[in-house]
Amino acid sequence: MKRFPIVATVLVGLAIAAMIALGVWQLQRKGEKEAMLVRLSANRGLPPIAFPRIPVDDSLLFRRASAFCLEPVSFRVEGGRNARGGVGWRQIAQCRTGAEGPGLTVQIGVAQAPDAKPTWRGGEVTGYITHALDHRPLIASIFSSEPKTLMLMADPPAPGLDANPGPDLSAVPNNHLAYAVQWFLFALVAAVIYAIAVRRRLKA
Structure with missing residues (x-):
């Protein structure tokens, strides 16, 4: 044995x-x-707040907010849906908010074509706060201590774009x-x- x-x-x-x-x-x-x-x-149902703000905290999700984009420095396109549930292409801008202030990520609306060229030049933006897209693997996001980036979902959208979907728990x-x-x-x-x-x- x-x-x-x-x-x-x-x-x-x-x-x-x-x-x-x-x-x-x-x-x-x-x-x-x-x-x-x-x-x-x-x-x-809470009153709007200024965005972005420090510290970044998920407790701000779905809160109505306003921000000012001095200048969009870059755009990226991601697949998604508009407010009616239709398939489209999310137009996401990275904005400059000041010489030393934090940057602003804002989804300005949903385009019907993947090659749409946004003509948005920034300015006052209102909407609600949500998570920016996170392409990290699921396991990495579960155990990561780094908070997810927050962005503003514009409402109303930029001219010529479909409305963004509303806050969804x-x-x-x-x-x-x-x-x-x-x-x-x-x-x-x-x-x-x-x-x-x-x-x-x-x-x-």
Whole structure:
């Protein structure tokens, strides 16, 4: 009969403990996200604020805001939908707001063609605050401590562009319960597989 694998058991036990800890953390995040969604729902009825502002905080999401773009320094195009749910091309401008002030990201509207050339030259912008597009991998965004960039969703849009969609709470994901269940299942499967492997080893 072979000896009991002490070192391997310790390593597997640590891995299972880490999976359980991640599941508990996701349950905590679920509660935090639910409280945040309540706050964001209330934001839609609060008075407008000046944007951008420091510090950057997700508690500002869906708050009505106004900003002044001195000059758009660049544009980029991303696929998306307009206020009617139609497919289009989001026109996103990066603006200069002052010599030393923070920059401003603003989605000025939705174009029907991907090669549309915005003629917008900046100025006063009103709308609501939302997250800028984030192309980081999902795992990187979950564990990153760096806050997501906020941008202003213009309402009304720039001339010649379709209206942007309104604030939508369903766009803020709350998948933490599913993540927690996954981590707990991973821990259970790892424990069962290792127990079977050890049992066969000891019987060999």
